Amino acid sequence: MIIMAEHAGFCFGVKRAVDAISESLKANHEVWTIGLPIHNPQEVSRLESLGLRVAENDSEIPAGAKVLIRAHGEPLEVTERLKSRGIDVEDMTCPFVRKAQEKAASLSREGYYVVLLGDKNHPEIKGIIGHVSDKSNAEVIADEEEAQNVRFHEKTALISQTTQREERLERIAGILVGKSSELRVCNTICKATAQRQEAARELVRKNNLDGVVLIGGKSSANTGKLRDILESEGVNVLWVEDESETERNSDWFRDKNMVGIAAGASTPEWLIDKIKNIIAAKQEVQGVLVH
Numbered sequence: 654m655i656i657m658a659e660h661a662g663f664c665f666g667v668k669r670a671v672d673a674i675s676e677s678l679k680a681n682h683e684v685w686t687i688g689l690p691i692h693n694p695q696e697v698s699r700l701e702s703l704g705l706r707v708a709e710n711d712s713e714i715p716a717g718a719k720v721l722i723r724a725h726g727e728p729l730e731v732t733e734r735l736k737s738r739g740i741d742v743e744d745m746t747c748p749f750v751r752k753a754q755e756k757a758a759s760l761s762r763e764g765y766y767v768v769l770l771g772d773k774n775h776p777e778i779k780g781i782i783g784h785v786s787d788k789s790n791a792e793v794i795a796d797e798e799e800a801q802n803v804r805f806h807e808k809t810a811l812i813s814q815t816t817q818r819e820e821r822l823e824r825i826a827g828i829l830v831g832k833s834s835e836l837r838v839c840n841t842i843c844k845a846t847a848q849r850q851e852a853a854r855e856l857v858r859k860n861n862l863d864g865v866v867l868i869g870g871k872s873s874a875n876t877g878k879l880r881d882i883l884e885s886e887g888v889n890v891l892w893v894e895d896e897s898e899t900e901r902n903s904d905w906f907r908d909k910n911m912v913g914i915a916a917g918a919s920t921p922e923w924l925i926d927k928i929k930n931i932i933a934a935k936q937e938v939q940g941v942l943v944h
């Protein structure tokens with residue numbers, strides 16, 4: 654028997670961006686993104702076979718090209734540079750990321766010192782900080798320890814990367830409240846990541862599973878987090894990136910009658926379906942009742 658996690662696969666923002674790339678590729682033979690549009694090699698290969706080109710930075714994109722800004726967003730100056738070169742830009746920044754960018758921009762204009770909670774090297778954080786006009790009046794912190802080092806400012810705004818945990822945002826707000834006369838806290842956390850994590854936990858707790866197949870790119874941080882959660886629930890996890898890896902692990906399925914499936918926010922539905930069918934076929938061979 655196969656049991657799916659209640660929330661698995663593409664989140665709203667990634668689906669929206671990938672659908673826009675697919676649509677755009679129908680009309681334009683070549684479409685560019687800056688950086689990978691999604692942390693899933695199979696989906697990137699599919700899009701590349703249709704004409705997607707991935708640039709490392711905006712200077713690689715030729716004049717007259719079409720660019721889609723991915724769900725993580727880009728700093729304002731990147732979009733402006735592209736437009737000034739006559740490049741056709743379609744902005745597919747996820748609306749939740751857009752909200753964080755707008756908060757950072759407007760609160761900075763209002764004179765707030767902007768503290769951004771997140772990973773400094775993540776493109777989403779680079780994009781958000783890239784919307785603050787006075788960069789000397791902003792900083793990125795990763796955790797509570799770094800929050801302790803934030804200096805006193807009359808007015809401080811705390812904004813979060815969309816994938817942070819609410820508990821951490823609360824703890825950091827608690828630290829910053831003593832470092833400012835006025836603290837504004839913007840909860841810009843998106844529920845999609847937390848939903849997938851909760852669904853993975855529930856999948857294990859509500860079902861007597863023999864194991865969980867986790868589907869997602871090995872470089873996908875959100876899929877890695879799902880693996881940690883599943884393992885902390887004490888279930889046997891098989892993390893696969895594609896169909897061939899599922900086939901190669903035939904031994905893992907032996908004597909596993911109840912198998913759960915979980916997938917990261919960057920895993921496309923077509924890949925989940927393919928792997929689900931492979932698992933169903935394996936179970937049928939073993940005489941397991943498949944649902």
Ligand code: SF4
Pocket residue numbers: 664665666667724725747748749750815843844845846918
């Ligand atoms: S995880 Fe949330 S913020 Fe990020 S792209 Fe998906 S829906 Fe948007």
